[in-house]
Amino acid sequence: MKLEQLRSFEAVARIGHFTRAAEELYLAQPSLSRQIGALEAELDTPLLRRNPAGVTLTAAGETLLPIARRMLADARSAREQLDELAGLRRGRVRLGAPPTLCVSLVAEVLAAFRIAHPGIDLHITEAGSRVLVEALNAGELDLALVVIRGAEATAPGTELQPLLSEELVVVSAASGPAPRRRSGGTAGASGELSLRDLAELPQVAFSRSYDLRVATDAAFSAAGLAPTIAVEGAEMDAVLRFVERGIGVAVVPAMVVSDRPGLRSTRLVRPQLTRTVALARRTDVAPSAAMTAMLQQVFETVDALAMPGIAATARRS
Structure with missing residues (x-):
């Protein structure tokens, strides 16, 4: 399986339409269709159902989609780490958080991070905690700040680390x-x-x-x-x-x-x-330098939030 094929498959599965997926990927639709066809031929199974209303996933497609997203996320992580080894001052962090954290903790984190690391691209996703954990598990986020109540379900390779109460x-x-x-x-x-x-x-x-x-x-x-x-x-x-x-x-x-x-x-x-606010992250993917810097900024910001009603819940290394 080639990354280009997986990227095309993921886009069509997410958007549900060949033409719009081709536009997002800046590909001609015939080229996109050939990549999907080659992937289906290699796997010897159909991945998508074509119909007048759009595209839906077959059972095989449903199985492949989270795997493809993780593989694409791993490839991006590898590229970022190699860029850093080459001395390039760039990188990207995809951070997710609920709206109640975006107007408070996340705003403070990003303000300090942007000053310290102006070359790092930041992408923020606002959603509920359950949706954010699912996105993290699928490789769509690097880190997420979530709200937990008791035992929260995560996927293998993902951990929740309490930060503050x-x-x-x-x-x-x-x-x-x-x-x-x-x-x-x-x-x-x-x-x-x-x-x-x-x-x-x-x-x-x-x-x-x-x-x-x-x-x-x-x-x-x-x-x-x-x-x-x-x-x-x-x-x-x-x-x-x-x-x-x-x-x-x-x-x-x-x-x-x-x-x-x-x-x-x-x-x-x-x-x-x-x-309780927790940090959700994948343990089966080595963090890039940009992600490590963001982790450190989150920890420092949490430690600085010493005010009535807020207490750090765990020590970080």
């Missing part, structure tokens, strides 16, 4: 009154709200695809509570903007509130909700 806090508009407790006082008096207090406040709720939404919904359900929803289905930037405008409160990680003067933060207790 942080509280989930309630944010409200700094320009408005502090959230009120069931006792009638304000949270500002004690700096705390219970989950029952929170359930009675109008909330700006995240999209149900967010790990954070899943965690808070589970907490309300376990306590036999139903939250009061003012706005539902928003993404991170919209949630923070809605809260700043006084539309409702929201539950967010403690890191998100840093450097946001328009937000007031209140601790959530009884129960306290936390989340």
Whole structure:
């Protein structure tokens, strides 16, 4: 199997269309079809089903696709490492993270990394933690920062390394009154709200695809509570903007509130909700120098985040 054949197969499988895949690869469609045909002939099995609506994978194609992606990722890694041995000041890091981390930890990591390593190309993917781990396993990412809850499933050759634990806090508009407790006082008096207090406040709720939404919904359900929803289905930037405008409160990680003067933060207790941020990486692929530098920057940034509600969970070497 040639890399060009695998690259063509992966593009057609991902896009589901020969013409658009050829355009992405800057190939003539007949050339793309010949490469796929040669690969199928070598493997002695059809990989794709052609139909008027596009292309779907056969059982053999489904089996080959993750293998092809890993082989292509390994080839890219080898090329980057050889470039570095040749003294070329270049490289690439493909980093994935959920939106709640992109507006906090990842922003700090990238700002420092860009100053230290301006020649390294950075590619960021925002998605849920499960999707990111799948992309890492498929060779589509080099590293991922994910949120874990208990034992998380990974593929052989992939590890999850806890980095930090942080509280989930309630944010409200700094320009408005502090959230009120069931006792009638304000949270500002004690700096705390219970989950029952929170359930009675109008909330700006995240999209149900967010790990954070899943965690808070589970907490309300376990306590036999139903939250009061003012706005539902928003993404991170919209949630923070809605809260700043006084539309409702929201539950967010403690890191998100840093450097946001328009937000007031209140601790959530009884129960306290936390989340663990972990680094996901493949152990069966040797890291390039660019990846090693990114790992070091992540560790340094985590160690520098010494603030209330956030604690490093593991030592790194």
